[in-house]
Amino acid sequence: MKINTKLLPIKLHYFFFMAAVGPILPQLPLFGKDLGISPVVMGTITGMLPFTFLITKPIFGLAVDVWRNQRKTIFTFVILLMTISFGALYFLRLPTPVTFYFQFSKNAHLDSCPNATVSVLCNSSCLTKPTNFAASVIEPQVFKVCFLPVGELIWSENFTCDFICTGDSNLSKQRSYELFTFWSFIMLMSVGTIGFNIVNSISDAICFDVVDNQNLYGKQRLWGSIGFGITALIAGYVVDFFSNSITNYAAAYITMLICCIFDLLVCFKLKLPVIEAPKNIFKDLKLLFTDRYVKTFIVFTVFIGMLDGVIIYFLFWYLEDLSTETHTPNVKLMEGLILAAGCLGAEVIFFFISGKILQRLGHVHCFTLCFFNYSLRLGLIALVTNPWWILPIELFLQGPTFALSYTTIAAYANEIAPVGMSATMQGIAAGMGDGTGYALGSVFGGVLYRFLGGRMTFVAFMAFGLTCGVLHFVLHKTVLKCDKKRDYETLD
Secondary structure, three states, X not given: OOOOOOOHHHHHHHHHHHHHHOOOHHHHHHHHHHOOOOHHHHHHHHHHHHHHHHHHHHHXXXXXXXXXXXXXXXXXXXXXXXXXXXXXXXXXXXXXXXXXXXEEEOOOOOOOOOXXXXXXXXXXXXXXXXXXXXXXXXXOOEEEEEEOOXXXXXXXXXXXXXXXXXXXXXXXXXXXXXXXXHHHHHHHHHHHHHHHHHHHHHHHHHHHHHOOOHHHHHHHHHHHHHHHHHHHHHHHHHHHHHOOOOOOOHHHHHHHHHHHHHHHHHHHHXXXXXXOOOOOHHHHHHHHOOOHHHHHHHHHHHHHHHHHHHHHHHHHHHHHHHHHHHOOOOHHHHHHHHHHHHHHOHHXXXXXXXXXXXXXXXXXXXXXXXXXXXXXXXXXXXXXXXXXXXXXXXXXXXXXXXXXHHHHHHHHHHHHOOOOOHHHHXXXXXXXXXXXXXXXXXHHHHHHHHHHOHHHHHHHHHHHHHHHHHHHHHHHHOOHHHOOOOOOOOOO
């Protein structure tokens, strides 16, 4: 087999870059949970972040197109910034929990709390399960229990109970959010996630600059899926192996650091072709967005982002609810297997064959097909009664949904981009899909999930995907067909 050395660096970049974030991205909410951040706060943050992609992706894409001689410098700088931000998360720690003991008799009375209380978790043979008690902080790291649910106690023969309690710190829950640790986590997670998304869109622009034929794009991008799936699975297993009562994420961070170092070395070796710079980039953009084909493409890119966003944000939530209803064990193992199956199954295959599908169907019809594929995937998820059935659904349908739509959007954006504006157009397309689309999917998905439940939420988005597919097809066969045919369009 002959290896194309020209395309080897871009393959290696996709592999090492996605392998670096594989152990980190899926675990970010759990990092926050370990730091005491509530699900509501975490959900608010992850819901707001996609809106920043709408701004940062086009800005950095524009910068890459304007300062073409510094493309590699900008690219490697963002990778380095992402690495530092995610890596620094490892050093964030809340104060070490303090363990203390106390004894309570049936006829005894607890003293009142002299100041604000904190919640301490206590265990005892008198309790059927660990229970939260209220305690007062006498001095740093010294607690005094001042309230316990007496009615829940099972008294021993001598009418005394011995308790072992754990307190998180000498601060109340409200004040804990003022800790440097909390704000550091928010800043580092946000910068790292934004950096990851910027590199994603710039990588696609560079890939199209490097390949001779845009139909070869998917064969390069599939190496990212392979890298992500492998490290997410392996690092997850190693983290579980070395963890005890406290999760040890060291393996995940070490994996990320090693892969980022290799990725930076690959990027230094990456040879970018000389491409004509745009003469008037803002004038070209203005003309571009007066075209009805382009405006239609942008709107439906948002719709694809909404369909993908509801799966990203609510699939595991629905899976855990379904596991509780059906009393299915090993839900975390199931989530890891689903993540690996999605990346290493049909996703890799469809990235590989996406070029031929695009060549056969054209961008427009391929885009329409993606909506129908998403509708099928969401409908099957809504139908399952056993959470394990989600595994084969993700194994076979993440390819014709995520991989095919990702390739179609990237290739379509590259086709309609004026000369020298590939990175700008990739940033705009990715910002609308991963930014606006994900955010709207999260918001509407959350509202529907709250009032209709998980199953009906996926049914609603299944209907939305079907409607979008029909509408996209009809528009291009009626209204848009009457427009002057652009030389970059493949409508047949």
